Amino acid sequence: MGYIIEMLNITKDFPGIRANDNVTLQVEERSIHALLGENGAGKSTLMSILFGLYKAEQGSIRIRGKEVSIEDPNVATSLGIGMVHQHFKLVQNFTVTENIVLGSEPRKGILLDTRSAEKKVESISKLYGLAVDPRAKIEDISVGMQQRVEILKMLYRDAEILIFDEPTAVLTPQEIHELMQIMRRLVEEGKTIVLITHKLKEIKAVADRCTVLRRGRCVGTVPVASTTEEQMAEMMVGREVNFHVEKGAAAPKDVLLRIRDLDVKNSKGLLGVKKLSLEVRAGEILGLCGIDGNGQTELIQAITGLAKAESGHIFLREKEITNLPIRERLDLGLGHIPEDRHRHGLVLDFNLDENLVLHNYMQRPFASWGVLNKKAIKDNAARLIEEFDVRSGQGAATPARSMSGGNQQKAIVAREIDRSPDVFIVAQPTRGLDVGAIEYIHKRIVAERDKGKAILLASLELDEIMDVSDRIAVIHEGEIVGIVQAAQTDENELGLMMSGSLRKTPKGGQA
Amino acid sequence: MTKRREKILLPLLAVLLGFILGSLIVIATGRSPVAMFAAMVKGFSGLDIINDVPWNTRYIGEFVINAMPIILTGLAFAFASRTGLFSIGAEGQLMVGSLAATAVALLVQAPRFIHLPLVLMASILAGALWGAVPGFLKARFNVHEVTVSIMMNYIALHLNNFVILNIFGSQDKVKTAFFPETALLKSPFLQSITRGSRLNWGFIPVILALVVFSFIINKTTFGYSLRAVGYNKDASRYAGMKVNRNIVLSMMIAGAFAGLAGSVITVGTFNFGRAMSAAEGYGFDGIAVALVGGNEASGILFAGMLFGMLKSAQPLMQSQGIPREIAGIIQASIVLFVAMRYGIKMLLERFKKQQAVTADGDRA
C-alpha cells in the first residue's frame, strides 16, 4: 500500500509563533490516520494547509505520489480532499440538501434541480449509513446530524481523503459510537481518513497509525495497535500523564445553591426543565449527567440568568436569585464556565487580555473612575497565561480568534477559576482540551471544592463526571431521576438512569 | 501583514484606486487628469500648481468648513457601529441639533461665553434625544434601528421646516432672522487670515469630539462594554453587561455627535436658521467617512478631510471643464473599494505569494 498523502517538511509561521516546524506526515491509502498533539501543537494548521486554507512557507505536498500545489480549497476539492472543521461551517437557515449542494448545485436550466439533488444525497447517505433528514433546516437538527451533513458535503463532492478536525468534541457518547462506525464504513469503501482527536480511546478504537505533534514539531508516527494510551499521552506531553483524578473525600457543608420546583422553557417553547429541585453544598462537586438535550442547558442557563425561569425558585445561600439580573448574580458569588465557548465564552474580536477581564473590567485594579488600566489588564493576562499554560502566538495581545480551539477553552476556564466563585457552574470544562490540560483543570476544580466552594459540573463525558464529582445527579427529560454517590455507581447504572429506565430516590427523600 | 498596517494600508490603497478610476474617467471624457488634480490641490490648499496666481488661503477655510460636519456625522455613525448598530439617523439628528441651536440662539440673551456654549449644548442634547428614540425601540421592542432612523429623519426635516416657517419665520419665509453675535462661532481673526472665508471656531468642538470619541471607545470601561456588545451580544450578556442600556446610550452618544454638527453648521457656517426642501446629505457622507476611516477617530479625521477636499474641488473642477460629478464618482468608488477590502487583500496576498515563489526560483 502506497502513501496517498505525503506532506514533507512543512513549515508554517504565524505572528509570533511557528505553528508547524519541519513536519512530515505520510498517510497510507484506505487507512485511518490519527493526528495527536497538545492544544496549539499545530494540528488544525497542518490540516488547513492540506485543505488549501493556509500556504506553507516551506515543504511540499504529494497526493497519490504526485507533487501538488494546493492554492485554495477548490484545488483541494478537485484533488478529492474534504474537511470537516473544528467549528462547523453550515448555513443555519438552509435545508440539509441545500447545504450539501451549496457551491456545486445540480441545475435544470437556470433553476436549482432540488429533486435530483435530494436523490443523490439520499443515495450517498444510504451507502454510508449517514442518516439525515434532507429537508430539515440546519438550525432544527442536532449537532450529531449537523456533522453528518458536513460529512455528506465532502462525499457529495467525491472526496477520497477525508479530514476530521476534532469531530467528537461536541458529540454525545452514542453519536461518537455511530461516527466511529461510519468512519470504518468509509474506509471499507476505499476512503482515507485523517482524524484529529484528543481522546486516546477513540484513536485506539479506529485508527491504524498515529502521528504525534508537540509544539509544532513532529515527535513520531506509531502503529496504534502496538502502542498503549499511556505511551501516546507521554509522547505528546513529554511526561507521564495521570488519567485518574487525585482527590480526597468531600467534606460538604452548608447548602450554597438550592433549586426548588424549577420550570424552564427550551428554545422550542416547551418545558425543558420540569419542577426540578436540586441542592449543591459547599465543599462538594455535584455532577450533572444526562443524554444531551435533556434539560442540562436550560437548567444551567436559568441558574446563571441567561434564560428565564417560568416558575420555581433558585437560592444562592439564603438569597433568592431567580429573577435577578446577571450582574447581581455574579456579584453574589456565582461563576459559570459556559458550554458554548464561541457564543458565550469569548469575544473573538477582542485580544486575549481583554477577554480575561470580561466580568471584572470595571473593577479595581483593571479600572478606576471608569478608565481602563491597560497595564493591570495585561499583567492579569500574563499571570493567567503562565498559570494555566495558555499557548498563543503573541501572548496577551493575541486576537482570541486566532487562538487554537483548546487554548480558547483554556482561557475561559482560567478566567472563571481565577474568579473563584462560591457557586461555580461548570459546563463541559474540558471540551477540546488535551489530556495534560484536562489533568490540570480537574485538579484546579477539585482545589476549588477543597476551598469550600459549591460546584455543579455538567458534562457529556461520563468518565469526567465519574472521576471528578462527589455526587452525581442524573437528568432525564428535564427531571432529576436520581442522585447517587460517585464512588458507588458505575457506567451501567448511570446509563440506565440517563435513558429513563431506572429511578433512584436519594437519601433524604427529595427527588 | 500585521493587523495595524493592514488597517492603514488597505484604505489608502482604496483611495489610490479611487483616484486612478477618477483619472481614467476624466481621460475618457477627453480632459486632462492633471487639471483635475490641480483643482484638488487648490481645493484644500489654495495653491495653484498650474497657473501663476497668488496663494489664496480662502480655499483652506472653505475646505475646513466642508470637512467639519461630515467628520462629526462620521463619528456618529462610527460610534453606533462600534456597538454593532447601523445608525443612519445622523441626518435627522443633525437637523434637530440645528433647530435646537436656532431656538437657543434666537430666544436666549446672554454674553457670548454663556450663550454660545448653551447653543452647542442644546444641539448636542437634541441630537442625543433624537438618537435615543431608535435606540430605545431597538432595545425594548427589537425594532430595527435603520427603519426607525429613516422615519426619524423625515420627522426631523418636517419638524424643522414647520418650526422655522411658523414660529421663527421671517419675511422671506425660509430663513429666520439673523442670530445675535453672542450665539455665533464666527471669528473675524480666522476670517482675516483666510481672506474672508467662512472659517470659524467650529473646528474646536470638532477636535474635542474626536478626542472624546477616541477616549470613550478606547480608554473607558464604558467603551469596553460597548465594543464587547458590538462584537458579541451573547458573551456580553453572559458577562453581566447591560446590553440594552448600552444600545440606548450608544445611539444617544452617536446622536450627540450628529447634533453638534447641526450647530456647527447653523451658528458657524451660517448665522440664521433655515427651512430645507430635503436633507443635505451630511448623514450619508458621514457613513462614507466612517467606513473609509475604519470607525476610528484618526481615520475619520483623515477621511473627513479627504471628502471635504473633494467637495471643495467640485466647483474648481467645473471651471476647468471637468464634470463636477467626477468628484462624486471618486468618493463613491473609494467607498466601494474600501467595502471590497477583503478582495483587495486577497489579491495582495496572492501577489505576495507569487513574488515569494519567483524569489525562491531565483535562489534555486
Ligand SMILES: Nc1ncnc2c1ncn2[C@@H]1O[C@H](COP(=O)(O)OP(=O)(O)OP(=O)(O)O)[C@@H](O)[C@H]1O
Ligand atoms: N490564523 C491564525 N493566526 C495566528 N495564529 C494562529 C492562527 N491559527 C493558528 N494560530 C496559532 O498557531 C498555533 C497552532 O494552532 P492550531 O490551531 O493548529 O493548534 P491545534 O493543534 O489545532 O490545537 P487545538 O487542539 O487546541 O485545536 C497556535 O499557537 C495558534 O495560536
Ligand SMILES: [Mg+2]
Ligand atoms: Mg485545532
